[in-house]
Amino acid sequence: MLEWKRNGTGGHQEVAGRPVEGAVGDRKRAAGERVGPDPELVEHPRRRTFTAAYKLKVLREAEGCTRPGEIGALLRREGLYTSHLSAWRKQRDEGALKALSKSRGRKGPHPLEVENTRLRRRAERAEAELAKARRVIEVQGNVSALLEELLQAGGAKQDGSSER
Numbered sequence: 752m753l754e755w756k757r758n759g760t761g762g763h764q765e766v767a768g769r770p771v772e773g774a775v776g777d778r779k780r781a782a783g784e785r786v787g788p789d790p791e792l793v794e795h796p797r798r799r800t801f802t803a804a805y806k807l808k809v810l811r812e813a814e815g816c817t818r819p820g821e822i823g824a825l826l827r828r829e830g831l832y833t834s835h836l837s838a839w840r841k842q843r844d845e846g847a848l849k850a851l852s853k854s855r856g857r858k859g860p861h862p863l864e865v866e867n868t869r870l871r872r873r874a875e876r877a878e879a880e881l882a883k884a885r886r887v888i889e890v891q892g893n894v895s896a897l898l899e900e901l902l903q904a905g906g907a908k909q910d911g912s913s914e915r
Contacts, residue, residue, distance in 0.1 A: 806839045 809829060813836055816822045826833065 801835075807843070810836065810839055810843060 809831065812825055813822055816825060
């Protein structure tokens with residue numbers, strides 16, 4: 752008959768005088784002291800998500816398998832289960848994978864709205880450039896008029912000075 756014993760060093764178990772290994776995630780040292788949690792175990796497991804493109808790719812690969820064991824090798828390589836393939840085939844047949852391949856979130860603006868916005872901005876820039884050009888022309892006109900007055904005034908003094 753096998754006898755279970757606990758030694759006093761933190762719960763290390765023995766059966767018939769031999770040490771017994773604990774569970775997979777339970778790490779203990781020979782002296783019975785506990786090390787932290789197993790780094791290979793995830794504290795908060797997260798559900799994996801697969802894109803529609805990935806699902807379709809795996810389904811195409813699975814349908815291309817002809818020899819015995821190829822699908823199993825594919826599933827092992829990808830870390831999947833046969834239930835994944837069954838569910839994905841059903842989704843594909845119902846057309847759900849096409850719907851999943853569309854981008855999520857808010858739909859973009861209508862193409863006419865985009866063009867309208869672009870044309871409005873272009874018109875605003877053109878109007879601003881036109882206003883600037885009109886100011887430049889106005890300033891040039893003022894400078895021209897001022898120079899003309901100066902030349903006429905200067906010419907009158909020159910005419911008057913030569914007649915003396």
